[in-house]
Amino acid sequence: xxxTSSVREPLVTGGKTYHxxxxxxxxxxxGKPSLAWFLAFLTAAGVLAxxxxxxxATLWExxxxxxxxxxxxxxxxxxxFVWWVGIGHAGTLISAVLLLFRQKWRTxxxxxxxxxxxxxxxxxxxxxxxxxxxxxxxxxxxxxLPNTFGSLWVNFNSPLLWDVFAISTYFSVSLVFWYIGxxxxxxxxxxxxxxxxxxxxxxxxxxxxxxxKTWMRYESVSLILAGLATPLVLSVHTIVSFDFATSVIPGWxxxxxxxxxVAGAIFSGFAMVLxxxxxxxxxxxxxxxxxxxxxxxxxxxxxxxGSIVGVAYITEFFIAWYSGVEPEFYAFYNRATGPYFWAxxxxxxxxxxxxxxxxxxxxxxxxxxxxxxxxxxxxGMWFERFVIIVTSLHRDYLPSSWAMFYPTWADVGVYLFTxxxxxxxxxxxxxxxxxxxxAEVKSVLKSSSEKVSK
Amino acid sequence: xxxxxxxxxxxFDDEDVLLHAVEQVRSSGVKIHExxxxxxxxxxxxxxxxxxxxxxxxxxxxxMLGTSLALTMQFYMMRFDWxxxxxxxxxxxxxxxxxxxxxxxxxxxxxxxxxxxMISSNLKPWAQPRIFDVRSTDDKHIxxxxxxxNKAMDLAKIEExxxxxxxxxxxxxxxx
Numbered sequence: 113x114x115x116t117s118s119v120r121e122p123l124v125t126g127g128k129t130y131h132x133x134x135x136x137x138x139x140x141x142x143g144k145p146s147l148a149w150f151l152a153f154l155t156a157a158g159v160l161a162x163x164x165x166x167x168x169a170t171l172w173e174x175x176x177x178x179x180x181x182x183x184x185x186x187x188x189x190x191x192x193f194v195w196w197v198g199i200g201h202a203g204t205l206i207s208a209v210l211l212l213f214r215q216k217w218r219t220x221x222x223x224x225x226x227x228x229x230x231x232x233x234x235x236x237x238x239x240x241x242x243x244x245x246x247x248x249x250x251x252x253x254x255x256x257l258p259n260t261f262g263s264l265w266v267n268f269n270s271p272l273l274w275d276v277f278a279i280s281t282y283f284s285v286s287l288v289f290w291y292i293g294x295x296x297x298x299x300x301x302x303x304x305x306x307x308x309x310x311x312x313x314x315x316x317x318x319x320x321x322x323x324x325k326t327w328m329r330y331e332s333v334s335l336i337l338a339g340l341a342t343p344l345v346l347s348v349h350t351i352v353s354f355d356f357a358t359s360v361i362p363g364w365x366x367x368x369x370x371x372x373x374v375a376g377a378i379f380s381g382f383a384m385v386l387x388x389x390x391x392x393x394x395x396x397x398x399x400x401x402x403x404x405x406x407x408x409x410x411x412x413x414x415x416x417x418g419s420i421v422g423v424a425y426i427t428e429f430f431i432a433w434y435s436g437v438e439p440e441f442y443a444f445y446n447r448a449t450g451p452y453f454w455a456x457x458x459x460x461x462x463x464x465x466x467x468x469x470x471x472x473x474x475x476x477x478x479x480x481x482x483x484x485x486x487x488x489x490x491x492g493m494w495f496e497r498f499v500i501i502v503t504s505l506h507r508d509y510l511p512s513s514w515a516m517f518y519p520t521w522a523d524v525g526v527y528l529f530t531x532x533x534x535x536x537x538x539x540x541x542x543x544x545x546x547x548x549x550x551a552e553v554k555s556v557l558k559s560s561s562e563k564v565s566k
Numbered sequence: 567x568x569x570x571x572x573x574x575x576x577x578f579d580d581e582d583v584l585l586h587a588v589e590q591v592r593s594s595g596v597k598i599h600e601x602x603x604x605x606x607x608x609x610x611x612x613x614x615x616x617x618x619x620x621x622x623x624x625x626x627x628x629x630m631l632g633t634s635l636a637l638t639m640q641f642y643m644m645r646f647d648w649x650x651x652x653x654x655x656x657x658x659x660x661x662x663x664x665x666x667x668x669x670x671x672x673x674x675x676x677x678x679x680x681x682x683x684m685i686s687s688n689l690k691p692w693a694q695p696r697i698f699d700v701r702s703t704d705d706k707h708i709x710x711x712x713x714x715x716n717k718a719m720d721l722a723k724i725e726e727x728x729x730x731x732x733x734x735x736x737x738x739x740x741x742x
Contacts, residue, residue, distance in 0.1 A: 130705035265643040274665040303700040319693025
């Protein structure tokens with residue numbers, strides 16, 4: 113059925129038919145998991161179990177278990193929060209923004225990227241919740257519920273509260289968007305299997321039958337959800353950046369933060385998508401669907417957003433000097449030359465210099481180089497948040513209260529816990545859910561080539 | 567509903583053949599029950615003569631509901647129920663209410679629209695769909711024609727129209 117064009121690279125290689133698409137994706141769900149999957153899953157679950165010791169200790173003893181002190185009141189917790197939220201931006205960006213731009217290559221990566229988004233947001237949301245100290249009382253602080261003293265409400269002037277609304281809306285809308293896309297594929301699996309599996313996937317498929325009328329509504333829902341999710345995804349990291357930008361801490365109080373955070377989020381999110389997809393395509397033998405072409409396009413997004421982030425770093429530094437505000441300039445000077453200079457220069461190297469290597473075609477079409485650089489980018493983005501948060505706080509207006517931050521085992525352990533959680537959920541998804549959106553790939557199989565068979 | 571419902575099914579391999587076939591079958595006077603496809607075929611709703619979905623309107627109305635609920639809630643809580651000066655700002659600090667208002671607009675629009683979609687398309691975990699042909703979620707497009715709705719037409723004639731319009735198979739299917 114598929115005809116290769118002389119003009120355009122096909123989105124799916126290997127001359128796949130519609131049935132091949134169904135078969136190649138569904139066989140992962142239907143077959144017994146491979147040894148590689150088991151090892152990966154057990155490793156992730158092991159990390160989760162190990163990290164949960166730190167989490168339980170933190171919940172039991174309180175956040176005094178962490179290395180926070182009077183001067184540095186936010187450190188790894190909020191760094192990890194912003195880092196995970198940032199990673200959680202790529203999925204919705206791929207599925208919503210690229211849908212509005214009619215970028216058909218998104219079809220083979222959007223499912224896994226959206227799953228990654230949902231799991232990353234779960235990891236992110238954990239940190240502010242634990243940081244409350246007594247999360248079981250958190251509902252009174254985070255949700256507009258009248259408290260026991262009468263109707264004293266939450267503060268709608270606070271960006272921390274905006275965050276509660278932004279993250280929970282983002283999570284639930286992304287989840288719905290993802291699930292709507294999964295329904296037709298669950299129906300495909302339902303129609304291929306028997307017994308208990310048929311019952312389970314039958315229930316998951318919500319009685320989907322592929323009627324033209326339902327498809328028409330489905331398309332309409334997808335388009336509007338994409339239209340809603342696009343400003344939503346931009347608003348989420350904007351609001352996260354307001355947590356800093358609306359404060360009066362030198363180094364945080366800057367108007368550049370919203371666009372700079374959004375670009376950074378897309379940057380780190382795409383890097384994480386690449387890290388996961390390169391492994392997934394190899395383990396599940398999906399090289400014909402997630403091609404070098406896909407990897408190259410994602411690398412181009414990384415160059416663009418990485419360069420925006422680089423320009424933002426330099427602009428920030430210049431404006432701090434040009435403003436003539438001494439504490440503001442000191443905050444930046446201290447970042448680059450103070451006791452945390454190594455964190456600053458790690459960030460600069462990983463985020464500004466290393467993605468520029470993708471200008472070389474050989475590097476951006478190399479799987480090994482892309483995999484390595486995608487990890488470098490995420491290390492860099494973690495350090496970016498660490499630099500913004502810790503270096504701005506550790507030397508405040510009173511030199512007598514200057515301090516350093518040293519992470520404890522509980523800081524490390526809780527971070528490990530989220531890694532365990534993220535990968536455990538991702539491996540479960542990869543085994544039990546179709547990792548590629550079969551229906552959408554089928555819809556571009558024919559139109560992606562110039563000449564149409566007749 | 568005791569009586570059986572009987573359908574003639576035209577199986578199509580290609581989306582373009584299907585689009586022409588739908589036009590041909592409809593113009594020859596046969597009423598199509600529904601077409602089942604493994605993926606969305608662009609233009610199919612057009613040739614079948616379906617009216618545009620009203621879901622965007624539902625999304626807009628739910629979005630408006632979200633906006634008004636969010637603004638009402640925030641003004642009531644911050645200005646009337648327990649007024650407090652925070653950061654020297656007005657009680658009713660309207661610009662500060664925008665982020666939460668935006669989020670609630672998106673939340674209600676998305677959930678409201680998806681809810682309407684689920685109800686109107688009868689999508690629910692316990693739904694038992696009529697599967698005409700299991701290949702309709704794999705690689706075939708199935709055109710279902712309800713015989714009871716085409717009493718005026720001879721059965722053999724319908725089958726012939728389907729064949730000549732490009733169906734690779736013509737089958738029959740009955741449901742209890």
